Every structure is written in structure tokens, then in C-alpha cells.
Amino acid sequence: MSDERLLDVNELDELNELMKARFNKLNELKEKGINPFGQKFARTHHVQEILDNAQAFIDSGQEVVIAGRLMAKRGHGKAGFANLQDLSGQIQIYSRLNDVGEEAHDLFKKADIGDILGVKGTVFITQKGEITIAVKELTLLTKSLRPLPEKFHGLKDVELRYRQRYVDLIMNPEVKKTFILRSKIIQAMREFLDKQGFLEVETPTLHAIAGGAAARPFITHHNALDIDLYMRIALELHLKRLIVGGLEKVYEIGRVFRNEGISTKHNPEFTMMELYQAYADYHDMMRITEEMVAYIAEKCLGTTKVMYEGTEIDLTPPWTRITMVDAVKKYAGVDFNEIKTDEEARNIARKLNIAVTDDATKGSVLNEIFEEIVEPNLIQPTFVMDYPIEVSPLAKRIEGNPDFTYRFEAFVVARELANAFSELNDPIDQRERFLKQVEQREKGDDEAHMMDEDFVRALEYGMPPTGGLGIGVDRLVMLLTDSPSIRDVILFPTLRPREK
RNA sequence: GAGCCAUUAGCUCAGUCGGUAGAGCACCAGACUUUUAAUCCGGGUGUCCCGCGUUCGAGUCGCGGAUGGCUCACCA
Secondary structure, eight states: OOOOOOOOGGGOTTSOHHHHHHHHHHHHHHHTTOOSBOOOOOOSOOHHHHHHTHHHHHHHTOEEEEEEEEEEEEEOSSEEEEEEEETTEEEEEEEEHHHHHHHHHHHHHHOOTTOEEEEEEEEEEOTTOOEEEEEEEEEEEEOOOSOOOOTTTOOOOHHHHHHTHHHHHHHOHHHHHHHHHHHHHHHHHHHHHHHTTOEEOOOOSEESSOOSSSOOOOEEEETTTTEEEEEOSOSHHHHHHHHHTTOOEEEEEEEEEOOSOOBTTBOSEEEEEEEEEETOOHHHHHHHHHHHHHHHHHHHHSOSEEEETTEEEEOOSSOEEEEHHHHHHHHHOOOGGGOOSHHHHHHHHHHTTOOOOTTOOHHHHHHHHIIIIIGGGOOSOEEEEOOBGGGOTTBOEETTEEEEESEEEEEETTEEEEEEEEBOOOHHHHHHHHHHHHHHHHTTOTTSOOOOHHHHHHHHHOOOOEEEEEEEHHHHHHHHHTOSSGGGSSSSOOOOOOOO
């Protein structure tokens, strides 16, 4: 497929001088019969293996073959040093005319920063003490036509870092580290769940009814069926159908989509882990949450004490457990056990300078006060239990206290990390709650749930008592990689497209 | 959606009071056979984000717009 034509550099008016120079070199290479976009290359080692075992390589005089991107070059006429970077790290190479011959040394001298090279050679240590590969053979594997950012400062421009993540990954080792860690975190999560006997499943991303969360969905269209479909906003309702079907312990790690604002904590598409366990309740979900997070931290970081933005967070189980009513009593000084009417609740909220609507109920006011006053205090991992029914349309009511549900959210550094409950399995109650949501929807709340008749039907066949849990994977990764923005843990965060 | 801030060479950044654009890296030419932000010597490569306005004159001042960042709102 290689194109042997030479490019006329004069036709490349729109290119800057740096790129013109590289196109010229590309032409020179083609004229010499060197393919600037080479073939498969058999490596014997990664850079880090050589760095870790340098003395053994030196003693044995063993030849090594590595490949990577040229990141820096220091020429000395008839010799020269360069740094080559592969996935594992960077190593210095040394090309000496007498050792490699004129042709290879010429290739070395003409090589640009950014070119991808294959190197065969032996390991030695320079006078300055740096582990180095003495080049015996040099192969150009890929000519780079665009100049890389400056070697010392790297790529700083945040917008360019997100738009051209490939450059970010080349230039900023900590970015590479973060995304490798992200992969390990998800791997550890799977490992934990698989060990516990959970079955990993895949459910549809295209939904006829977007349910399982309060969020505005994206709408798309299927041409052959000529119907609009929603991109899923949660995994919940399909996974619970599988519990009805008898799969007992299921989980899914998958992308969900919410058509809402973008911030340091929100990306329109993000990754959720949801699991459901038959015959379990929300206490079991708390144990799974704290044990899973601790397992992942231990596995990926070697500790359950992590630093986040300068604060040490201790993820060691058990985590603090407190009911929402007790938390509000503790931090806001208001005892909702003593409050009898909605009006009384609204007046207290207003006294605390929290805006509530005239039809706000006691439960929704409690939730407002919690979010405003309590949440910012929840730095160390905390389970907040027993949410009001108004804000929990899919959770089971507490026996003997029907205004509240067996639901908790886990908070770490004042952010919601997990949301879980003993699942509502009463189809009659579920239908009523959907109807209440539909009412809200008709009043203009386009984040309220839609009626999902098929889900109610599934419950009518009978769903065992079930515990369910959802964890925002991106937020977990932020916590464990000390990343201040969700964009730092998403390879290609959503940005407005640019003209150029 | 609102407020604040940013946008100058490929990259990282200076740019004074409004006087016609600069550094380092990178790049081009030369020297250099153990350097490492290599060094020495010569060379500045530009739609100052875009548009309109003020002005004799705008990178700089004003207005409008674009993109991004942060904060807030929204997001149970």
C-alpha cells in the first residue's frame, strides 16, 4: 500500500516550516529506497526490563532489540545520544559511526524527534552513569511528520491535551500512568466480583424507555424500525429483569449517557458498575461496597489509605454508617423525628437559608438539607442510610417506617461514590411510584421516570428480595488516581467540536 | 445557563504608556566520537482566536462572537 510518489513540498504552502522539513526528509528516504512507514518488528525486550536488569545485560553482552519513539536527541557529529520511549519507559541509545557504519549513523543523524525507531544493540553504562544501548542496527519504523511539543515543558494546553490525547499520552508520563491505573482498577473490580460468584452480563444501550435514574436522556433514531430510542441512563432495570429470570448475582460495567451539563465531575457519557444480588439487602451492599473499594485500592495501590487533593482518605473497612436523619441532626442540628408536617419542615429549611418550593414534602426537605449542609462534611468514607421515599422511586420501604427506604449512598471527599438499596420488588407499589413519577413528568420535570410497563410485568412474575448497588467508576478512578477532574480519567472527554 | 479568567511561532511563554512582535525548546546550515534541558556558531519560521469599532496608528482600548478552564446553577 506504500505510495512511492514524492510529495512536492512547494505545494504544501499551508504547512509550517517544521512540517515542510519533515516532508523533505520523507522524500529523501523514499529516494534512498527506505520505507518511512515500515513493517512488523520483532522486539526482544521492553525498555524497563533492560533498566531493571542492566548489570545482567552488561555482563552477558547479550544483544537486545527494542522499539519506540525518539523523544530527545543529542548529536556529536560522528556519534550521538538519543532517548527512545516505549510503553514501559525511556532509555538512552548511543550511535557511534565506527560501530554502526555510515548508513545507519546517517539515519540516526537525520532522525527527527517523534520518529519511531527499532534498535538492536548491547547494554553499557556511560561515563556519566546512564544505562545506554550501544546501537548496532537502526531501523526507521515510522517517520513522524508533525513536531512534538517542547521536551522540557511538554504539552500543557488543557484543550489540546483533551483534543489530541495521543500527544498528551506521548508527552506526559503521569497521564499514561493514570489510564493504565484505570484499566487495573476495572480489572480488579471484575476480579473481586467474579470471585464472589457474580455473573457479568451485557444489556442494551439503546432503550425504548430510559429508566433507572433521574436524568435527561439522549434520543437517537433507528431507521429500519422508524422509532426513536434512548441511550441508556442506567443499567438498573434490565439487570433487575435478570434477577427475575433467576440469574441471582449479576453485574455490568458499562457506559451510560446523560444529556446534562458538563463539569469537572460530569461527562455526558461515563462508566457505571451496577450489581444485583438476590436474597440480599442493603446491608450486604454496604459490605460489598467497602470491601470491593478496599480490595481495588490494595490491589492497585498497595494500600487502603490514599491521598486525594492533599487529604488522606482511609478506605479501610468498615466505613462509618449513619442514617440521613441522624446525619442532619448531627450537622444541621435539626431532628426530623420531631417534625410532623411538611409545612414545619419547609419553615426549618427556610430558617437555614435553603430554598424549597411551597409543595415540598418533609422527605424532600430532609434531602435538601442533607445535600446542602451535611454532604460537604463527608470527607472520609461514609454510608448515609435510609433515604426518604420521595427521592427513591426504586427502593424498598422500611418496614414500620414507610416514608423512608432501605437505601444508602456512600460519600467520599463530599462526593457520591455509590448508590444502593434493597430493591423494591412489590409490583403494585412500583406501579404507583412510576405513576407518581409520570405525574412529576407531566408537571414539566423531564428528569422524572417514565412508566415502564414491562419492568412492572417482570416484577409481577416475582423478583426475590434483592440488594442492588451502583458505583460511578470514573469517580472511583478519580479518587484512586488523585485526579481533580473527571476529564483526567476519561481518554477522550466530550468537547465541542472545532472547525479545524 | 450566569460570572470570572485565558487565547501571541509547532510547543512553553514574555510583550511596558497604543508606535508596527520577542525568548527558550523545536527546526534549517556548520563544528563536535560518552552526552543528557549537551555545547559552540549563523538563521525567526507569525491569520497576535475571529469580526466590527475607536484612533494618524491596535497584540495592547471598546463592543460582539468562538473555543477552553475555573466557580456557581443544573445533575435525587
